[in-house]
Amino acid sequence: GENVEQHPSTLSVQEGDSAVIKCTYSDSASNYFPWYKQELGKGPQLIIDIRSNVGEKKDQRIAVTLNKTAKHFSLHITETQPEDSAVYFCAAIQGAQKLVFGQGTRLTINP
């Protein structure tokens, strides 16, 4: 089955700098890759997603890139702000519906 590896597990950046989180997946048939932000005590919230027919997608300060050949995708957050501090999860869809999550990255933005 699908296996998603996420790095780093923790990331600390200065406010205003950029943050990059990377994920690799194993199943070349996976075709949907969402990123979620989870704040303490809350459920995950979708922040951006990308499908396999696209190489890059951007939404204001957030962007995701996908390299199907290498089977990896990355989340880029620019001009980071304190409210960006949270745990971020990448995921890939396995088969028809099942989402497989990465291990998560705890992002801390230092003022």
Added chain:
Amino acid sequence: GAVVSQHPSRVICKSGTSVKIECRSLDFQATTMFWYRQFPKQSLMLMATSNEGSKATYEQGVEKDKFLINHASLTLSTLTVTSAHPEDSSFYICSASALGGYGYTFGSGTRLTVV
């Protein structure tokens, strides 16, 4: 956008009792719902997948008789933790998707504490 309402947000129960968690899709028909369990500082672990009107499909290692899932309508799924024990204490999260859609909307989670 799509909204999934999950209740209760927190529940404390005594060991041996049962607890029911509800998950409702408010503005779309959720043909499939997923239930996850999350331990502190860990990722989400899929427990089961349920399609409306069908029996849930449980992941390996998840006890179907302990974690009862009902998905009787297109907008409501429930997870009942039966005969709860302290080791069942965890954060439970539901997710819903619509037929043919790629979107997965998550509920806000339920913190279960068994004492």
